[in-house]
Amino acid sequence: MTALLCFVGCALVSWLAGYPAHRVLARHGILDHPNERSCHDRPTVRGGGIAIVAALGAVTATVALSQNRYGMLVMLGGAAALAVVSFLDDQFSVAPALRFCWHAVLATATLAALGWPRLTLTFGPDWSWGVSGGLAAGVWFLWLVGYINAFNFMDGINGLAAGQAVVTGLGAGLLFGLHSGDWTGAGLLLAISLAGAAAGFLPHNFPQARMFMGDVGSAPLGFLLAFLVIYLAQKSGWVLLVPLALLHANYVLDTGVTLARRIARGERWHQPHREHFYQRLIRAGKSHGFVTGLELSLQTVVLGLMVWYLFVPGWVRLLLALAVLVLWAGFFAYGEIAFRRRPRSRLAGAPAQPDLEVAPAWSNPDLRDMRQPSAKASQPIHLSLPHMGGSEIRFVQRAFDENWLSTTGPNLKALETSFSARVGLPSVALSSGTAAIHLAVRLAGVKPGDEVVSPTLTFVASCNPVLYEGARPVFIDSERRSWNLDPELLSGFLKQRAANNRLPKAVIVVHLFGQSADLDPIVALCRQYGVTLIEDAAESLGAQYKNRPVGSLADVGVYSFNGNKIITSTGGGMLASPHHGWVDKARHWSTQACDPNPQRNYLHSEIGYNYRLSNVLAGIALGQLEVLEERIRQRRAIAFRYRDAFADLPGLELMPQAPYGLHTNWLSCFLVDQASFGLSAGGLVRSLNAANIEARPVWKPMHTQKLYQGYECVGGAVAEDLNRRGICLPSSSCLTDDEQRFVIDRVREAHLAAKAAPGK
Ligand SMILES: *Cc1c(COP(=O)(O)O)cnc(C)c1O
Numbered sequence: 125m126t127a128l129l130c131f132v133g134c135a136l137v138s139w140l141a142g143y144p145a146h147r148v149l150a151r152h153g154i155l156d157h158p159n160e161r162s163c164h165d166r167p168t169v170r171g172g173g174i175a176i177v178a179a180l181g182a183v184t185a186t187v188a189l190s191q192n193r194y195g196m197l198v199m200l201g202g203a204a205a206l207a208v209v210s211f212l213d214d215q216f217s218v219a220p221a222l223r224f225c226w227h228a229v230l231a232t233a234t235l236a237a238l239g240w241p242r243l244t245l246t247f248g249p250d251w252s253w254g255v256s257g258g259l260a261a262g263v264w265f266l267w268l269v270g271y272i273n274a275f276n277f278m279d280g281i282n283g284l285a286a287g288q289a290v291v292t293g294l295g296a297g298l299l300f301g302l303h304s305g306d307w308t309g310a311g312l313l314l315a316i317s318l319a320g321a322a323a324g325f326l327p328h329n330f331p332q333a334r335m336f337m338g339d340v341g342s343a344p345l346g347f348l349l350a351f352l353v354i355y356l357a358q359k360s361g362w363v364l365l366v367p368l369a370l371l372h373a374n375y376v377l378d379t380g381v382t383l384a385r386r387i388a389r390g391e392r393w394h395q396p397h398r399e400h401f402y403q404r405l406i407r408a409g410k411s412h413g414f415v416t417g418l419e420l421s422l423q424t425v426v427l428g429l430m431v432w433y434l435f436v437p438g439w440v441r442l443l444l445a446l447a448v449l450v451l452w453a454g455f456f457a458y459g460e461i462a463f464r465r466r467p468r469s470r471l472a473g474a475p476a477q478p479d480l481e482v483a484p485a486w487s488n489p490d491l492r493d494m495r496q497p498s499a500k501a502s503q504p505i506h507l508s509l510p511h512m513g514g515s516e517i518r519f520v521q522r523a524f525d526e527n528w529l530s531t532t533g534p535n536l537k538a539l540e541t542s543f544s545a546r547v548g549l550p551s552v553a554l555s556s557g558t559a560a561i562h563l564a565v566r567l568a569g570v571k572p573g574d575e576v577v578s579p580t581l582t583f584v585a586s587c588n589p590v591l592y593e594g595a596r597p598v599f600i601d602s603e604r605r606s607w608n609l610d611p612e613l614l615s616g617f618l619k620q621r622a623a624n625n626r627l628p629k630a631v632i633v634v635h636l637f638g639q640s641a642d643l644d645p646i647v648a649l650c651r652q653y654g655v656t657l658i659e660d661a662a663e664s665l666g667a668q669y670k671n672r673p674v675g676s677l678a679d680v681g682v683y684s685f686n687g688n689k690i691i692t693s694t695g696g697g698m699l700a701s702p703h704h705g706w707v708d709k710a711r712h713w714s715t716q717a718c719d720p721n722p723q724r725n726y727l728h729s730e731i732g733y734n735y736r737l738s739n740v741l742a743g744i745a746l747g748q749l750e751v752l753e754e755r756i757r758q759r760r761a762i763a764f765r766y767r768d769a770f771a772d773l774p775g776l777e778l779m780p781q782a783p784y785g786l787h788t789n790w791l792s793c794f795l796v797d798q799a800s801f802g803l804s805a806g807g808l809v810r811s812l813n814a815a816n817i818e819a820r821p822v823w824k825p826m827h828t829q830k831l832y833q834g835y836e837c838v839g840g841a842v843a844e845d846l847n848r849r850g851i852c853l854p855s856s857s858c859l860t861d862d863e864q865r866f867v868i869d870r871v872r873e874a875h876l877a878a879k880a881a882p883g884k
Contacts, residue, residue, distance in 0.1 A: 127756035128774050129266055144337055147593060165717060175651055186270055193371035197215050202854075227638060227767075240336050255265055276561060315695045316593070336364070336451050337785070341861045378416040401707075430526055436454070438803065440711075453873070484557070495655050499815060499866070499870065499876070500814070500816050501815060501816040501817060501866055501870075502816070503816070504816045504817070504818060505816065505817045505854045505863050505866065505867060506853060506854060506856060507791070507816045507818045507819070507820060507853075507854055507855065507856070508688040508689075508790070508791060508854075508855050508856050509688075509856040509858055510687050510688075510692045510694070510742075511691075511751075511755065511856060511857045511858040512747070512748070513746070513747055513748060513750055513751035513754075515747040515750055516743065516744045516746070516747030516748060517599070517747070518743075518747070519535050519538075519742075519743030519746045519747050520740055520743040522534070522535070522743065522845060523535055523739050523740045523743050524740075528740075529737045529738075529739065529740060530738065530739060531715065531737065531739065532739060533735035533739030533742070535739045535740070535743040535746055536553055536736075536737065536739050536742040538742075538746055539553050539737075539742040539745050539746045540552060540553055542746065542749055543698055543700075543745075543749065544700070546673065546749070546752075547673045547675060547676040547681070547700050548673065548676055549681075549701060549702050549707075550699040550700065550701070550707040550708075551698050551699060551700040551707060551741055552698065552699050552707050552711045552714065553696065553697075553698055553736070553737040553745070554696065554698065554699055554710075554714055554735045554736065554737055555695065555696060555697065555714075555734075555735050555736060555737050555738075556684065556686065556695055556696060556697045556735075557585060557682055557683060557684025557685075557686060557689075557696075557697035558585040558588065558589065558684075558697070559659075559664040559714070559733065559735040560682035560683070560684070560696055560697040560698060560710075560735075561585065561586065561588075561632070561658070561660060562589035562592055562593075562733070562735075563699055563710040563713055563733075563735065564589075564632075564658045564680040564682050564699060564710075565589045565590060565592070565593055565595070565630065565632075565658070565680075565712060566713065567656075567679075567680055567709060568595065568629060568630035568656035568658060568679070568680070568705050569629060569630075569656070570590065570593050570595045570629045570630055571593070571594075571595065571629070572593065572594030572595060573594065573595065573596070574593075574595040574596070574628070574629035574630075575595065575596050575597070575598050575612065575626070575628040575629060576590045576595050576596070576597055576598070576628055576629055576630045577597075577598050577599075577600055577617070577628050577630070577631040577632065577655075577762045578590065578597050578598070578599055578600070578610040578631075578632045578634070578826065579600035579601075579602055579608060579632075579633070579634050579636075579641075579843075580601060580602070580825040580826045580827045580828075580837055580840055580843045581598065581601070581602045581607065581608075581634075581636065581822070581823055581825050581826075581842075581843035581846060581847070582602065582636065582660070582826065583632040583634075583662070583663075583823055584826065584829070584831070585662070586632055586634050586660045586662075587599075587826055589634065589830075590632075592673065595629065596835060597826070597832065598617070598628060598835065598836045598837070598838070599825070599826050599827045599836065599837040599838065599840070600613050600614055600617060600837070600838045600839065601613055601833070601837070601838060601839030601841065601842050601843050602781070602842050602843050602846065603642070603842070604842060605632065605642070605780055605782055606639055606640070606641055606642055606780065606782040607636050607637070607639065607779060607780070607793075607822075607846055607850075608633070608634060608635060608636055608639065608640070608641030608642070609633050609634065609641050609646065610842070611641075611642050611645035611646050611649065613838050613839055614631070614645075614646060614649055615645070615649055616655050616838075618649055618652075618655070624654055627653055627654070627655055628655055629655070629656065630655060630656040630657070630658055631646070631650055631655055631656070631657050631658065632658045632659075632660055633646055633657060633658070633659055633660065633678070633771060634660040634662075634663075634677075635659065635660065635661050635663060635664035635667055635674050636661055636663055636664075636823070637664075637779060637787075637789070637790055637791045637793050637852075638663060638664050638666075638667050638690070638759065638787050638788035638789050638790035638791065639664065639667060639781070639782060639785065639787040639788075639789075640664065640667050640668065640674045640777070640782070640784070640785040640786075640787075641669075642782065642784065643659075643669045643674070643677050643678070644669075644670070644671075647677060647678060648678075650678070652753065656679045656680070657678035657679050657680075658678065658679065658680050658681070658682070659674060659675045659676075659677065659678045659680070659681040659682070660682055661674045661675030661682065661683050662682060662683060662684035662686070662689065662697070663684070663690075663691055663790050664788060664790065665683045665684075665691065665752065665788075666752050666753070666756045666786075666788050667785060667786055667787060667788045668785050668786040669785045670784055670785065671758050674785070675700060676700055676702070679701065679702075679703060679706075679782045680699065680700070680701040680706060681699070681700045681701070681702070682697060682698065682699050682700075682701075683697060683698040683700075684696070684697045684747050685697060685698075685741075685744075685748070689790070690752070690755050690756065690759060690790045690857070691745070691748035691749065691750065691751070691752050691755055692743060692744070692745075692748060693737070693741040693742065693744040693745035694744060695730045695741065696737045696741050696742070696745055697737075697813075702802070708873075712732070712733050713730075713731075713732050713733055713735070714732075714733060714734075714735035714736045715732065715734075715735075715736050716717075716728075716732040716733070716734060717729075717730050717732025717733075718732070718733065754857075755857045756786075757790055758857035759792075759855060759857055760787070760788065760789045762789070762792055762855055762857070762859055762864060763778060763779075763789035763792040763855070764789075765864060766778065766792050766853060766864070766867075766868065768796070769868045769872075770871065770872075772793070773801065773871075773872065773875055774797075774800035774801060775796060775797035775798070775799065775800030775801030775802070775849070776794055776795075776796055776797075776801050776871070776875070777794060777797075778792070778793070778794055779786060779792075779793040779794065779795065779850075790855065791852040791853075791855045792852065792853045792854075792855045793822055793850055793851065793852050793853075794850070794851050794853065795846070795849050795850055795851075796808055796849050796850075796851055799851065801875055801878070802875055802878035802879040803874055803875060803878035804848075804849075805821060805848065805849045805850060805851045806821070806848075807878070808851055808871065809821060809872075810876055811852055811874040812853075812867070812870055812871070812872070812874070815866075815870045816856060817854060817866075817867055817870060819851055819852060819853055819854070820851070820852045821847055821848075821850060821851060822846050822847050822850025822851065823853060824844035824847050825837075825840060825844055825847055827840050827843075828840075828844065828847075836867070853867060853871075854867055
């Protein structure tokens with residue numbers, strides 16, 4: 125009865141707590157990103173792993189009060205150390221292999237602390253140490269590592285929710301323990317409460333999540349649960365252990381199968397696995413609800429068997445254990461079969477595809493037989509399409525109704541007001557991002573003959589305005605960590621130029637593909653040398669650097685509403701600046717720079733432009749601003765869906781997600797390693813284009829352009845490499861699941877075909 129109350133109560137509390145929690149998170153831009161289940165890309169969930177681990181430590185301490193102090197101490201130390209690893213991982217993305225080793229070490233320590241010899245009880249009638257004992261320990265060890273690794277299903281925002289669940293469970297357990305003084309009972313209730321709390325947060329995450337997956341942040345949770353299993357088993361004289369192990373056999377088998385497949389395929393086996401059979405079934409076209417239902421009913425059957433198990437003679441138990449294993453094996457086999465027979469893409473014109481991706485290499489030695497004429501999408505799948513939210517047309521209609529069909533009007537005002545609120549700076553709406561950069565260059569006081577620094581890896585519009593002003597660009601290479609301007613190279617360059625008294629007039633820093641450059645050192649350098657810093661955030665509206673919006677952190681920032689950007693007004697741009705008068709100056713220049721005078725005569729004292737945005741287009745931008753958050757979520761989800769779908773392909777890696785900011789993944793960019801992927805980036809682009817998919821290389825560096833021959837470039841090898849190996853995949857926020865699956869299938873197909881016929 126108490127247990128039932130505990131379960132229901134915890135479920136309720138965590139369910140209710142989910143609402144304010146999600147609200148707070150949303151307010152801080154830490155949104156629930158569907159399909160995104162890894163903390164490594166999200167510095168914003170820095171606390172996720174830590175929260176769980178902290179709770180884990182507390183839980184362990186509680187249970188430690190009851191029994192087996194040494195075991196508990198190891199758990200506690202392990203939890204603390206895991207917190208450190210989680211933290212390092214969130215910050216620096218610790219190598220997966222290191223994490224794996226870490227789990228292994230902890231598993232070993234736990235086993236040792238709980239007493240190796242007792243393990244023998246699980247494996248047979250009084251096995252003594254020696255070969256069989258060692259064997260038993262080995263199996264056990266694998267089970268634990270597998271268990272811990274396999275329990276990675278809650279992470280990112282789900283990880284936070286899991287932390288919340290653990291805390292709720294802990295509270296309930298503590299209350300019970302304090303009230304009754306029965307800490308053994310508290311240990312048991314704890315487990316039940318945890319389950320209840322986890323059940324409570326599921327409704328918050330289930331609807332959006334097509335997959336559960338995750339990483340190290342949730343490993344501690346797995347660790348805790350693994351520990352509870354052992355703990356309960358020990359309490360029950362180990363008799364519970366076998367059934368408990370079987371209850372979780374699916375996770376362990378899952379990890380084992382994944383691991384075996386990877387080793388057999390010569391893939392990076394030590395990478396955290398991103399696909400469970402669960403996801404395979406989802407990818408095979410089964411619904412989220414169906415697969416969950418299937419897993420849960422299997423688990424219930426096993427649970428029933430488990431209870432019965434305790435009351436039957438030894439040989440029946442053995443048979444039952446085997447039966448359960450067979451049951452699970454059947455489940456996995458079903459997963460494989462369903463995956464092979466999955467429905468073909470609904471995209472018209474796509475012929476039935478052989479299931480290239482699941483066939484393990486060993487079952488199909490002759491991959492050449494599997495080459496098929498490539499499918500072709502009947503409608504082109506574009507790189508990045510406009511995606512209206514619905515309210516744009518109302519603002520446009522209002523402009524028509526009120527005859528504000530020029531470059532003044534209420535939409536412009538409203539746009540500037542709401543944009544300024546977003547970036548925290550005064551702003552002006554302009555006819556394009558390029559126009560905004562041009563005005564920024566002028567605001568920086570660039571004169572003919574001056575030099576202006578620009579990254580060489582960028583779109584040409586970043587630096588053309590330098591030429592408009594008769595100034596000279598100097599290009600600087602990118603850093604690998606963010607693909608953006610390398611602060612070290614900039615530092616060396618400015619230092620050397622300062623020594624020769626030839627400092628550039630301005631630096632343009634570009635935030636490519638939705639990711640912020642490493643701004644702190646760049647801002648500091650420009651301050652130090654008194655050089656104006658311009659942020660080209662045309663591709664990165666909505667991106668953040670250390671929780672602040674990019675484009676608002678330097679002397680002047682520019683944004684673009686071009687048709688291919690994350691939000692669009694068909695064409696348009698914004699300029700924002702913290703400096704008094706700069707935005708007004710830009711507005712003045714953008715409307716032909718007519719000097720104010722009472723006669724309204726046409727007085728001109730400096731050059732101006734026709735760069736103002738139309739009030740009609742401002743209406744579109746205004747409507748689009750309303751859906752910016754959603755677009756960011758969608759673009760990120762698309763990038764991570766690609767990443768997860770390609771996790772097992774060698775030599776295909778998502779563009780780095782620098783730990784200091786929020787990457788909108790405006791475009792999903794990948795790096796192709798020809799040696800392991802089998803095909804060059806160029807080859808992959810060609811093969812996708814042949815399938816009517818618009819894929820493109822990463823920007824071609826400016827120093828390699830005919831237009832910019834003869835201009836200085838500092839470094840350049842990184843940018844050239846990124847251009848040679850980088851590829852942008854269709855990333856429209858309106859990309860459908862079917863379309864994305866189609867793209868994914870073509871990429872996997874190209875990989876296998878290339879592997880089967882190298883050199884082609
Ligand atoms: C798109 C883009 C621009 C230009 O913006 P428009 O609004 O198209 O003029 C400038 N810089 C970069 C890096 C861009 O991607």
